[in-house]
Amino acid sequence: MKKKVGDEARVNMPLFFGFVGLFNTICLLPGFPIMHYLGVEVFGLPPTRRIWTIILVNSTVSLVSDMCWAYAMLLTSPLVVTVGLSLTIPLSLIGQMILNGQTSSGLYWIGAGIVFLSFLFINYESKQQD
Structure with a gap:
């Protein structure tokens, strides 16, 4: 990434990670209903508010760490x-x-x-x- 970009000021990190998330959603989302109906993996939403909080905090921390990793890679x-x-x-x-x-x-x-x-x-x- 650093070789292709050169200067870190040329990269908009929120936009970059937004596109990564968008491509993952487009490519991986069709797999959920397929795996659910085949019985490979049963899909269900988290049952409690505490588990939702854990998932949201973990997702936020993961996003921040990925952005820090990408900036560190460029620097x-x-x-x-x-x-x-x-x-x-x-x-x-x-x-x-x-x-x-x-x-x-x-x-x-x-x-x-x-x-x-x-x-x-x-x-x-x-x-x-x-």
Whole structure:
């Protein structure tokens, strides 16, 4: 995407993601009634207001994260963004420690350190190339 677009100012991200959603709706929506009537997957609306809230919050957070990912891709490089996304692995362990009191072995922490150091290394190397 960055190679085709060049400058990030040329991309209207809300319009871009709007078209992605439109194409997904057009291409995937016919599959719902087909799968429902064939009995492959029964379609039903969420039963409670709480589940609707969870779905809407999750959809909003997913949209914002996708827009941030696309902007990060345009501002840096695909490699830096992909390795940066892998930082969610060590951060999830920290979240588990805070929320659930769960800990992991030293081997997990070594792996998390490798992921973190690889992000720093790739980020440093990409700055050197620019």
